[in-house]
Amino acid sequence: MPESITPHTRKVGLIGWPVGHSGSPRMHNAAFAAAGMDWVYLPLPVPVNPKDRIGQAVRGLGALGFQGANVTIPHKRNVMSHLSDISAVARAAGAVNTVTVRDDGDLAGDNTDVWGFFSVLEEAGWSAHSGSALVLGAGGSARAVLTGLLEAGCRDVRVHNRTRTRAEELVRDFRALYPAASMRVIGSEREVSAAGREVDLVVNSTSLGMDPHIDTCPVAPDFPWRSGQWAYDLVYNPPATLFLSRAGHGGARCIGGMEMLVRQGARSFEIWTGRMPDLDLMRRELNLHLGFQTDG
Ligand SMILES: NC(=O)c1ccc[n+]([C@@H]2O[C@H](COP(=O)([O-])OP(=O)(O)OC[C@H]3O[C@@H](n4cnc5c(N)ncnc54)[C@H](OP(=O)(O)O)[C@@H]3O)[C@@H](O)[C@H]2O)c1
Known part of the structure; x- marks a missing residue:
């Protein structure tokens, strides 16, 4: 002041x-x-x-x-x-x-959330042009995430949300804006796991894991994290979420929401x-x- x-x-x-x-x-x-x-x-x-x-x-x-x-x-x-x-x-x-x-x-x-989200990822070394992403959530921040990914040239995005119709609406809106990109809605836990084995970036844009619900996580405990994969949690409170902790144990590179x-x-x-x-x-x-x- x-x-x-x-x-x-x-x-x-x-x-x-x-x-x-x-x-x-x-x-x-x-x-x-x-x-x-x-x-x-x-x-x-x-x-x-x-x-x-x-x-x-x-x-x-x-x-x-x-x-x-x-x-x-x-x-x-x-x-x-x-x-x-x-x-x-x-x-x-x-x-x-x-x-x-x-x-x-x-x-x-x-909208500076879009730049806030993507600049961190880019600086960390993730390449949008060759990259593929699984986005968890379909609320306001998921829209900023999709905009950042697609504007930067990512051409393979899958979206999973508790309320499937919201994910479908999101994908429909973004297909109209970015027709060259492949976008799919993922439904069951089995499909989420299968997508997890294929993509190189998983973004949590749900509020799961946020204080006081710190013991909640948007993916199952047996999610197939692997070395070299990226995990990005938009939740910033707490800084170390269950999602990032599991991803880190699985060998993924982790980014928390504070920097965004x-x-x-x-x-x-x-x-x-x-x-x-x-x-x-x-x-x-x-x-x-x-x-x-x-x-x-
Ligand atoms: N780091 C940053 O700068 C930044 C910026 C923006 C947001 N955020 C964080 O991102 C998170 C989401 O924010 P938002 O603005 O996108 O909120 P939002 O528009 O209210 O969307 C909430 C999302 O979380 C899902 N969700 C909520 N409770 C759930 C539950 N029990 N099980 C499964 N899914 C659940 C919702 O699914 P349904 O559609 O099924 O309800 C929806 O996809 C918040 O934690 C927020 O603090 C961080």
């Missing part, structure tokens, strides 16, 4: 309901302060009711002098109808998590300010917010 907030302080924030639990204000304010920037990031709780509260809130951003805002549950999808320009990636993902107020007052929407969370925030920061924040600092602040041990 800046030492004092004045009429010149630039404002961004987090629109959602609830927002009190979020580490984003702490993470962004620490990064603004470290960079010597007179900016502040505020929690902006916006309920679903009365009707059109989200419309009133985003349309008011410019009038109140905000540079933009992050948008989280439950508004990521319904905010889209109030924006004048939406990036191709956000349209594919069907969700906006970053709004920018342009100089002319127009509102632009982007840091990077989606960092990318929003960059969109608003034109500067990349200190990623180590953001990571540390998020870990402290969640009560996790940090290295320094």
Whole structure:
């Protein structure tokens, strides 16, 4: 946070309901302060009711002098109808998590979850062009995952979800956008295991394993993990989930959800300010917010 907030302080924030639990204000304010920037990031709780509260809130951003805002549950999808320009990636993902107020007052929407998800995987060395993936889940984050994989050139994706119709709807939507890719819905546990033997990346985009349900896992204990395979869990609390622990024991290379969370925030920061924040600092602040041990 800046030492004092004045009429010149630039404002961004987090629109959602609830927002009190979020580490984003702490993470962004620490990064603004470290960079010597007179900016502040505020929690902006916006309920679903009365009707059109989200419309009133985003349309008011410019009038109140905000540079933009992050948008989280439950508004990521319904905010889209109030924006004048939406990036191709956000349209594919069907969700906006970053709004920018342009100089002319127009509102632009982007989705930094997609970049947050995929940049970690790419840096870790996974190749989308030659890779194949099994995505577990068909909710909002699964859409960001599929967008990241398919935009990067992955051409073999299987989707499994508890509610099969949701997986079918997801695959139908993405087939229309990425006709060159092979996409299949996987149903039974036996099919999930068979897919596990073939793909080189397994992504958990369900909420299974998340605190307090830390003893739940989206795949069976005998899932055929193998050496050289990749396991990516979007769940970030706890940092070491049952899914990753089993994958690691099976020889897979493991990626937790914390880095995606840091990077989606960092990318929003960059969109608003034109500067990349200190990623180590953001990571540390998020870990402290969640009560996790940090290295320094
Ligand atoms: N690391 C990050 O930056 C990041 C970003 C976004 C989300 N996430 C995490 O990703 C997870 C999913 O988030 P989301 O936004 O996609 O949520 P969502 O839209 O509510 O989707 C939840 C998904 O989990 C499945 N699921 C929930 N309970 C289940 C159960 N008991 N058994 C089997 N499947 C179950 C749902 O299946 P049904 O369709 O059958 O209900 C659905 O596929 C959360 O843990 C969230 O914290 C992390």
